[in-house]
Amino acid sequence: MKNQLEKKLLIVDDSPIIIERLLDSLKDHETVKTITTAPDYRSALQLLQEDTPHFVLLDIHLPDKSGIDLLKLIVKEYPLVKVIMFSNLLDEKYIKVCRKIGAKYFIDKSRDFEQIPGMLNNMT
Numbered sequence: 001m002k003n004q005l006e007k008k009l010l011i012v013d014d015s016p017i018i019i020e021r022l023l024d025s026l027k028d029h030e031t032v033k034t035i036t037t038a039p040d041y042r043s044a045l046q047l048l049q050e051d052t053p054h055f056v057l058l059d060i061h062l063p064d065k066s067g068i069d070l071l072k073l074i075v076k077e078y079p080l081v082k083v084i085m086f087s088n089l090l091d092e093k094y095i096k097v098c099r100k101i102g103a104k105y106f107i108d109k110s111r112d113f114e115q116i117p118g119m120l121n122n123m124t
Helices: 016-026 041-050 067-077 092-101 113-123
Strands: 007-012 032-038 055-059 082-087 105-108
Touching: 007 016, 007 041, 016 032, 016 113, 032 041, 041 055, 041 067, 055 067, 055 113, 067 082, 067 092, 082 092, 082 113, 092 105, 105 113
Parallel strands: 007 032, 007 055, 055 082, 082 105
Antiparallel strands: none
8 A cells, every 4th residue: 555645746847957957855754655747738647637646846838838827727626736836037027926825835956956855845
């Protein structure tokens, strides 16, 4: 039987370098045991429907549709899923919009990677 503390994470980003860096930083995370990745909105939506994760790490800029649109869908259709937005755009308007919609955190993906494991721990 699986440990109830073991959580699933979906990373949505189109950069293979960012994905690799995230996977490496989370490989030994104590509660996140399953990590899936999606390069775009459409793939993320499919993964959400097939095996809903506990957490989503979501970039704002996706190649096919905005991450903000995906955040809105997640909040509406999957209200138990906790979302961390991450972007190189730390514009205050994006931060306010994402938090108003329901993102738990908003971080700078170019410099705040080390904060992600702690954020995931805080949301369990």
